[in-house]
Amino acid sequence: MTFVLPPGLALQKVDERIMTLNVGPQHPGSGHMRIVVQIDGDYIVACDPDPGYVHRGEEKMAEYRNYITNIPHLERPVIHDSCNVLYPYVLGAEELLGIEVPERAKYVRVIASELNRCIYIMYWLAIYGIFLGHSTMFMWPAGDRELLIDLMEKMTGARVTHAHFVPGGVRNDLPPNFEDVCLRQVNYFEKRIKEYAAVFYDNPILIARTKDTGILSRQDAIRYGTTGSVLRASGVDYDLRVKEPYDVYDELDVHTNVMKEGDSYARSKVPWFDMLESCNIIRQALQKMPKSGSVRVKLKPNPKTKGLESVYKRVESGRGSLGCYIVSDAKVEPYRVKLSVPSFRNLIALPNLLRGEKLGNMPSVYWSLNYWPVEADR
Amino acid sequence: MGTATGIIRALNSGIKHIATKRFTLRYPEEKLKFVGDGYQFDPSTGVGIAGLKGRHMLFHDHCTGCQLCSIACEGVAEAIAMVKVPEEQKQNKKSIMPQIDYGKCVFCGLCVDACPFYALYMTNDYELSSFSKEGLIYTPAQLQVKPYVAQDSEIQISDRGATHG
Numbered sequence: 221m222t223f224v225l226p227p228g229l230a231l232q233k234v235d236e237r238i239m240t241l242n243v244g245p246q247h248p249g250s251g252h253m254r255i256v257v258q259i260d261g262d263y264i265v266a267c268d269p270d271p272g273y274v275h276r277g278e279e280k281m282a283e284y285r286n287y288i289t290n291i292p293h294l295e296r297p298v299i300h301d302s303c304n305v306l307y308p309y310v311l312g313a314e315e316l317l318g319i320e321v322p323e324r325a326k327y328v329r330v331i332a333s334e335l336n337r338c339i340y341i342m343y344w345l346a347i348y349g350i351f352l353g354h355s356t357m358f359m360w361p362a363g364d365r366e367l368l369i370d371l372m373e374k375m376t377g378a379r380v381t382h383a384h385f386v387p388g389g390v391r392n393d394l395p396p397n398f399e400d401v402c403l404r405q406v407n408y409f410e411k412r413i414k415e416y417a418a419v420f421y422d423n424p425i426l427i428a429r430t431k432d433t434g435i436l437s438r439q440d441a442i443r444y445g446t447t448g449s450v451l452r453a454s455g456v457d458y459d460l461r462v463k464e465p466y467d468v469y470d471e472l473d474v475h476t477n478v479m480k481e482g483d484s485y486a487r488s489k490v491p492w493f494d495m496l497e498s499c500n501i502i503r504q505a506l507q508k509m510p511k512s513g514s515v516r517v518k519l520k521p522n523p524k525t526k527g528l529e530s531v532y533k534r535v536e537s538g539r540g541s542l543g544c545y546i547v548s549d550a551k552v553e554p555y556r557v558k559l560s561v562p563s564f565r566n567l568i569a570l571p572n573l574l575r576g577e578k579l580g581n582m583p584s585v586y587w588s589l590n591y592w593p594v595e596a597d598r
Numbered sequence: 599m600g601t602a603t604g605i606i607r608a609l610n611s612g613i614k615h616i617a618t619k620r621f622t623l624r625y626p627e628e629k630l631k632f633v634g635d636g637y638q639f640d641p642s643t644g645v646g647i648a649g650l651k652g653r654h655m656l657f658h659d660h661c662t663g664c665q666l667c668s669i670a671c672e673g674v675a676e677a678i679a680m681v682k683v684p685e686e687q688k689q690n691k692k693s694i695m696p697q698i699d700y701g702k703c704v705f706c707g708l709c710v711d712a713c714p715f716y717a718l719y720m721t722n723d724y725e726l727s728s729f730s731k732e733g734l735i736y737t738p739a740q741l742q743v744k745p746y747v748a749q750d751s752e753i754q755i756s757d758r759g760a761t762h763g
Contacts, residue, residue: 418607
């Protein structure tokens with residue numbers, strides 16, 4: 221009896237030199253995803269990233285909930301960056317429902333968004349450090365992240381999943397005396413992350429492991445459609461806070477930090493510059509924010525949209541440009557919600573970055589892509 | 599910069615921290631201080647009041663049994679069920695009040711935003727662990743009790759670093 225293959229599958233001839241290795245999905249070094257690597261000795265010949273292990277159906281779930289009750293579950297894809305992952309949805313819903321947001325609410329949103337960006341990057345930096353065997357770089361960001369989490373807790377009442385942004389503003393006003401506490405802790409946080417340069421970024425051991433590994437050229441970065449820190453590390457000056465300012469980013473002075481090398485080292489250092497820039501933005505926003513005023517427009521309990529229309533909004537999240545496409549058909553629920561996430565777009569570069577690298581360089585290249593599996597699968 | 603200099607600088611920046619105070623919080627002995635009395639919502643202005651989103655608190659003399667909190671939770675966690683209460687309140691003709699299952703609740707606070715009668719607030723109580731699933735279901739009588747939460751520790755920043763003091 222001969223074995224008949226199901227249609228669509230083909231047997232692969234096994235080359236004796238090439239070994240196939242599964243990294244993940246249970247391996248802690250890959251997150252919730254599998255990377256199928258083919259190795260010849262110590263060198264990677266081919267690599268096939270296999271996401272999809274944490275698919276939750278967020279987009280389908282959004283079709284059965286109204287514009288307000290969609291908020292808690294749409295921030296679950298990236299709980300450390302929950303304000304930014306919700307931001308495009310809220311901006312889109314505001315345009316569909318025809319809401320004008322108060323000025324103070326816009327500034328509160330910018331502060332929350334920048335704090336969340338730092339929280340996400342610190343978490344990512346802790347993981348990046350521990351997978352390069354640098355346990356100080358695991359402990360320090362994990363501890364200093366607490367300063368910002370404490371601010372978010374004072375501001376929103378929750379440590380990670382805030383559910384703070386709503387169509388029409390934010391849920392609650394800032395607590396009394398928040399500006400002083402925020403300024404003090406952000407200043408101290410900035411002083412702390414500047415210390416990371418000596419211990420991590422100028423460390424010869426880190427430089428030896430990450431310099432000239434996984435080089436992504438400028439043309440390839442644009443061709444693959446990568447975003448965020450991956451794109452800026454390859455020499456492309458592209459940041460949505462500058463190119464397509466949303467809310468009050470056009471009134472603030474935002475600088476983007478670009479590195480030309482395109483290797484793992486540049487990709488790990490650009491988020492660190494982003495954190496320093498976020499501290500600047502928070503200080504500016506605290507200064508320019510109106511001292512009083514409403515932070516939320518009062519809505520009807522179940523707001524309805526006007527008719528069949530669609531909107532696409534995108535923001536700069538901790539990983540890159542994050543878009544949300546909403547189609548509405550004059551009901552209380554959206555007809556379709558599509559999230560266009562930066563993690564999935566950055567992953568596309570991984571096979572080309574790993575080809576020809578040593579297997580030992582895989583963690584440094586893979587984690588430098590700023591990839592978050594849950595967001596890519598949504 | 600040479601390799602040796604770089605390694606010495608990296609070690610030195612870590613060694614400086616031997617003299618600084620401990621930043622971590624010894625949790626069961628020390629507890630974090632929060633802003634305010636928990637998340638609250640003012641339906642007349644439509645804006646909330648900042649505070650921790652912890653365990654709920656139900657005011658029996660305000661609850662009318664309108665089920666709006668339960669409807670708000672339907673799309674989120676389905677943690678709120680309306681149950682019969684033995685007591686009779688003037689404003690609550692049906693004598694039903696919310697019962698909250700903390701095994702399902704995600705602490706988003708949308709039920710508090712939905713209440714138009716100032717009856718449901720959130721408190722600073724976050725220690726809700728239980729040995730059984732049934733222990734996580736809070737009846738209206740349990741939700742009426744205002745919890746005592748110890749708050750003694752806050753982040754303090756000085757020249758020598760940050761501590762939880």
